Amino acid sequence: MTNLTVNGTVRAVDVDPDTPLLWVIREQLGLTGTKYGCGIAQCGACTVHVDGAAVRSCSMPVSAFTEDQKIVTIEGLSPDGSHPVQKAWLDLDVPQCGFCQPGMIMASAALLAQKPNPNDDDINSEITNICRCGTYNRVRAAIKFAAQGGQVRRG
Amino acid sequence: MTTALAVSRRKFLAGSAAAVGGFSFGFHVPFGGEASAAAGTTPEINAWVMIKPDDTVVIRVARVEMGQGSLTGLAQLVAEELDCDWSKVTTEYPTPGQNVARSRVWGDFQTAGSRAIRGSHDYVRKGGAAARQMLIQAAANEWKVPVAECAAADGVIMHKGSGRTTTYGKVAEAASKLDPPKDVQLKDPKDWKIAGKPVQRLDTADKLTGKQVYAIDVKLPGMLNAAIKDCPVFGGKIKSFEAAQVRAMPGVKEVVQVGDTGVAVVADTWWRAKTALDALPIVWDEGPNADLSSGSIAEMLKAGLDSDQGVFVGSQSGDVKAALAGAAKRVEAVYAYPYQHHVTMEPMNATALWTNDRCEVWTATQNGEAALAAAASAADLPVAKCEVYRLHLGGGFGRRSTSHDFVRQAVLIAKQIPGTPIKLIWSREEDMLHGWYHPITQCRLTGALDQDGNLTGLRMRISGQSILSTVNPQGLQNGRDPVTFQGLNPSGTEGVLGYTIPNLLIDHAMRNPPIPPGFWRGVNNNQNAIYLECFMDELAHAAGQDPLAFRRKLLVNHPKHLAVLNAVAEKAGWGTPAPQGVYRGLAQHMGYGSYVAACAEVSVGDDGKLKIHRIVAATDCGYAVNPQQIAAQVEGSFVYGLTALLYGEITLKDGKVEQENFDTYEMMRINEMPQVESIIMPSGGFWGGVGEPTIFVAAPAVLNAIFAATGKRIRTLPLKNHDLRKA
Numbered sequence: 063m064t065n066l067t068v069n070g071t072v073r074a075v076d077v078d079p080d081t082p083l084l085w086v087i088r089e090q091l092g093l094t095g096t097k098y099g100c101g102i103a104q105c106g107a108c109t110v111h112v113d114g115a116a117v118r119s120c121s122m123p124v125s126a127f128t129e130d131q132k133i134v135t136i137e138g139l140s141p142d143g144s145h146p147v148q149k150a151w152l153d154l155d156v157p158q159c160g161f162c163q164p165g166m167i168m169a170s171a172a173l174l175a176q177k178p179n180p181n182d183d184d185i186n187s188e189i190t191n192i193c194r195c196g197t198y199n200r201v202r203a204a205i206k207f208a209a210q211g212g213q214v215r216r217g
Numbered sequence: 218m219t220t221a222l223a224v225s226r227r228k229f230l231a232g233s234a235a236a237v238g239g240f241s242f243g244f245h246v247p248f249g250g251e252a253s254a255a256a257g258t259t260p261e262i263n264a265w266v267m268i269k270p271d272d273t274v275v276i277r278v279a280r281v282e283m284g285q286g287s288l289t290g291l292a293q294l295v296a297e298e299l300d301c302d303w304s305k306v307t308t309e310y311p312t313p314g315q316n317v318a319r320s321r322v323w324g325d326f327q328t329a330g331s332r333a334i335r336g337s338h339d340y341v342r343k344g345g346a347a348a349r350q351m352l353i354q355a356a357a358n359e360w361k362v363p364v365a366e367c368a369a370a371d372g373v374i375m376h377k378g379s380g381r382t383t384t385y386g387k388v389a390e391a392a393s394k395l396d397p398p399k400d401v402q403l404k405d406p407k408d409w410k411i412a413g414k415p416v417q418r419l420d421t422a423d424k425l426t427g428k429q430v431y432a433i434d435v436k437l438p439g440m441l442n443a444a445i446k447d448c449p450v451f452g453g454k455i456k457s458f459e460a461a462q463v464r465a466m467p468g469v470k471e472v473v474q475v476g477d478t479g480v481a482v483v484a485d486t487w488w489r490a491k492t493a494l495d496a497l498p499i500v501w502d503e504g505p506n507a508d509l510s511s512g513s514i515a516e517m518l519k520a521g522l523d524s525d526q527g528v529f530v531g532s533q534s535g536d537v538k539a540a541l542a543g544a545a546k547r548v549e550a551v552y553a554y555p556y557q558h559h560v561t562m563e564p565m566n567a568t569a570l571w572t573n574d575r576c577e578v579w580t581a582t583q584n585g586e587a588a589l590a591a592a593a594s595a596a597d598l599p600v601a602k603c604e605v606y607r608l609h610l611g612g613g614f615g616r617r618s619t620s621h622d623f624v625r626q627a628v629l630i631a632k633q634i635p636g637t638p639i640k641l642i643w644s645r646e647e648d649m650l651h652g653w654y655h656p657i658t659q660c661r662l663t664g665a666l667d668q669d670g671n672l673t674g675l676r677m678r679i680s681g682q683s684i685l686s687t688v689n690p691q692g693l694q695n696g697r698d699p700v701t702f703q704g705l706n707p708s709g710t711e712g713v714l715g716y717t718i719p720n721l722l723i724d725h726a727m728r729n730p731p732i733p734p735g736f737w738r739g740v741n742n743n744q745n746a747i748y749l750e751c752f753m754d755e756l757a758h759a760a761g762q763d764p765l766a767f768r769r770k771l772l773v774n775h776p777k778h779l780a781v782l783n784a785v786a787e788k789a790g791w792g793t794p795a796p797q798g799v800y801r802g803l804a805q806h807m808g809y810g811s812y813v814a815a816c817a818e819v820s821v822g823d824d825g826k827l828k829i830h831r832i833v834a835a836t837d838c839g840y841a842v843n844p845q846q847i848a849a850q851v852e853g854s855f856v857y858g859l860t861a862l863l864y865g866e867i868t869l870k871d872g873k874v875e876q877e878n879f880d881t882y883e884m885m886r887i888n889e890m891p892q893v894e895s896i897i898m899p900s901g902g903f904w905g906g907v908g909e910p911t912i913f914v915a916a917p918a919v920l921n922a923i924f925a926a927t928g929k930r931i932r933t934l935p936l937k938n939h940d941l942r943k944a
Binding site for chain 2: 078081082085088089090092093094095096097098099100101102104105107135136137139140143148151152155156157158159160161162163164167185186187189190191192193194195196197198199200201202
């Protein structure tokens with residue numbers, strides 16, 4: 063039995079210790095907003111926050127986590143979709159198919175928490191998630207929009 | 218219909234609960250007709266429109282949403298004619314089974330070929346207009362006034378004489394009992410208030426919070442999870458596997474063979490199923506293609522460039538042989554385009570529940586009726602006893618229209634465990650190895666220039682794979698695959714060659730390696746546009762002419778092709794100096810009924826490093842239903858097209874695909890994304906698609922800009938295989 067603190071709640075999970083955190087989140091905890099895309103930490107669809115940092119949960123065994131670490135998934139980023147990144151994403155209509163977007167949003171929220179005003183180089187180096195629909199330009203615009211407090215609405 | 222669905226849903230829930238001993242927990246079952254399930258309180262005005270007493274408008278959308286935005290666009294078209302309050306619009310998917318049961322009242326369920334809007338705008342608008350007339354009629358009946366004295370706006374009906382008003386929700390029940398009108402008048406697009414506007418997508422909010430349920434997220438009571446391996450060599454099958462070796466592993470419930478070619482482990486969780494599958498000893502019979510390699514396929518296609526066997530003509534005029542013989546200057550080049558994988562972010566998956574007399578499937582499909590047919594066939598049940606529930610797709614790009622192999626497999630597994638829902642998920646590796654790949658072709662182009670540098674003849678020989686001959690052989694025309702010639706057609710509304718060339722021959726030596734080909738966003742337009750538009754640049758260069766001026770002369774008979782090209786040239790500043798070290802390239806093409814052009818700006822460093830700075834893209838799609846979503850499709854299609862250009866290449870060794878995940882099959886990421894400026898210039902009078910067309914011009918525009926920058930003609934993709942340092 064492992065105790066995990068996910069979205070502010072301590073959850074006991076009975077699971078093989080080498081199970082990736084992603085699959086514990088999806089299958090044991092039933093939080094399916096965090097996505098499987100590659101299983102090798104390449105695409106970022108599985109991104110969650112661990113103590114505020116963006117982590118690719120598909121490649122971290124659940125045994126690597128303790129109850130002290132605060133894991134936040136897309137479902138826990140805000141109670142009602144009101145995180146500044148989510149609001150910017152809504153305003154700029156960022157998602158297309160949307161499958162990569164929970165990971166994209168979690169990565170962007172972590173970036174903004176560390177660098178409230180990221181420049182293009184910061185975005186290029188920190189946002190390495192794959193989107194096949196091609197939302198990159200809107201992702202970039204929405205990160206900047208969120209950084210500015212959502213003051214300039216795109217026409 | 219709605220009642221029938223509600224019954225079926227209850228029956229299903231009761232049946233599943235019984236099957237798993239009353240096991241129940243909080244779960245979200247995304248049924249196709251979620252809103253319909255509340256049938257008793259939601260009057261159906263017609264197949265397209267239901268209106269609840271609280272004025273919520275439920276618009277049924279037959280085509281699936283996979284990112285392209287047509288869920289919103291199609292709802293806009295219905296809402297426009299319905300004159301409802303847009304803020305009260307929600308949508309739902311009817312199911313393929315309901316479509317069959319109701320004589321295909323929703324028409325075609327296929328979401329492919331950039332056809333979602335252009336292929337159904339007429340009947341969905343008529344559905345909205347008919348519902349509007351019925352609602353107004355119902356109000357007039359209630360007030361006992363002539364219908365001509367009543368009008369509707371924003372979901373409110375008013376009697377002009379008395380000023381009395383009511384709402385759609387209040388008269389919906391009465392309206393649902395009226396006969397539909399025989400004729401309806403559609404609005405002139407210039408009067409549109411909801412359609413034609415850059416309204417925001419209806420599906421965004423749930424995609425920001427994790428609430429959106431994709432097929433891979435489906436949870437059913439008592440559900441088990443399956444991981445699968447199909448023979449990695451195309452045409453091979455299972456020889457043996459040692460189920461006993463993994464049966465005792467944690468969570469494992471069953472190890473089952475799937476058809477002749479696959480084996481699946483079924484477990485309580487997918488991770489445990491995959492873990493056991495990876496430990497399962499499997500011996501494959503690799504079959505006749507075990508020696509196949511990219512090299513042998515390339516040789517097969519190369520031979521086709523000179524062959525007169527198995528050749529089909531796409532377009533012919535004048536006497537190209539004489540034109541080439543009499544040319545002042547002949548230009549010749551051979552191009553090639555590799556296999557590529559769709560790589561949807563959501564791997565293939567399907568959930569199936571099979572019993573003796575019913576089979577239900579939850580999946581992401583671009584063709585609901587084909588998914589239903591695949592399910593029925595695998596279930597060995599009549600279509601009427603099967604149903605497919607559709608969910609938004611985590612990417613489609615043609616993969617989920619080309620084949621429903623994943624549905625077939627899920628049902629074949631579920632059939633071996635009756636009464637238990639089985640969710641089959643392909644690992645990314647399984648997904649990469651079992652694609653339906655962008656077909657492979659080579660092309661030799663030979664052009665004749667006269668003394669003044671005019672193009673007097675063009676010979677274009679395509680050698681390579683036909684999609685239809687594998688995927689849809691009944692679509693062949695006397696053996697000829699018309700899809701091969703996308704964008705090169707002499708006439709029609711789909712994809713016409715814009716250049717007028719007096720002596721022309723375009724033909725196809727069909728060569729079909731035993732690799733499954735598929736429709737891949739843009740399909741054959743992708744390589745056809747590269748072949749033709751890069752060669753046009755070569756011809757212009759050989760003629761000593763500006764690439765824009767050279768094209769303009771040849772496009773005089775096709776003003777729409779010319780207009781988009783002129784638009785990008787003007788906005789990009791063609792003919793004016795580019796920033797220091799930056800070079801421009803052009804391309805234009807017509808496909809899926811739309812006219813597109815691009816001007817790319819690139820620089821190439823001394824180290825050969827390419828930077829794509831900016832692409833200006835123009836689209837004339839006739840009518841623009843949602844301009845901001847069209848802009849999103851333009852931006853997105855460039856990511857797809859540029860990823861193909863930079864990295865896209867599936868290679869084969871020993872009959873097996875060599876790229877198994879993103880570490881060996883790279884994707885363009887945000888750091889490589891250029892600035893995209895889209896020009897949406899709908900000229901009216903026709904309906905073109907927008908989900909794919911601008912892909913066509915991404916790669917050729919960049920390749921032509923690379924030539925301008927370096928003097929190097931890149932004739933094979935992807936660019937990762939080339940050294941771009943200046944010659």
